[in-house]
Amino acid sequence: MNEGEKKVVSKMIAVYCRSRHGAGKGLCDECTTLRAYALRRLEQCPFGDDKPTCGVCPIHCYKNDMRLKIKEVMRMAGPRMLLLHPLDTLTHYYRERRRNTHFASRVKANKERGR
Numbered sequence: 001m002n003e004g005e006k007k008v009v010s011k012m013i014a015v016y017c018r019s020r021h022g023a024g025k026g027l028c029d030e031c032t033t034l035r036a037y038a039l040r041r042l043e044q045c046p047f048g049d050d051k052p053t054c055g056v057c058p059i060h061c062y063k064n065d066m067r068l069k070i071k072e073v074m075r076m077a078g079p080r081m082l083l084l085h086p087l088d089t090l091t092h093y094y095r096e097r098r099r100n101t102h103f104a105s106r107v108k109a110n111k112e113r114g115r
C-alpha cells in the first residue's frame with residue numbers, strides 16, 4: 001500500500017540523515033527507527049492509496065515526537081529532493097495535489113449529504 005510514498009519518505013529520510021547526522025550509506029539508529037515508523041504508518045493508513053497528504057489528513061496518526069521529527073525531515077529534505085530526484089518528487093507532488101483535491105471534494109460531498 002502507498003508504495004510510491006514509501007519510496008519518497010525513505011529517500012527523504014536518507015537525504016536528511018546524510019546531511020544532518022553524517023551517516024554514510026546506511027541510516028543512523030534514530031533515522032532507522034523513524035523510517036520504520038513512517039513506513040508502518042503508511043501501511044496502516046485507513047485511507048489506503050486514497051490517502052491525502054499527511055498535512056491535510058484529519059487523523060494525524062503520528063505520535064508527537066515522531067511527528068516533530070518527520071516535519072523536520074520534510075522541511076530539510078524537501079527542497080533537496082527536488083534537486084536529487086526531480087522526477088520522483090514532481091510525480092509525488094502532482095499525485096498529492098490531485099488526491100488532496102479529490103479528498104477535499106469527497107469530504108465536502110459527505111457533509112452536504114449529511115445535512
Ligand SMILES: [Zn+2]
Pocket residue numbers: 016017018021023027028029030031032
Ligand atoms: Zn540520522
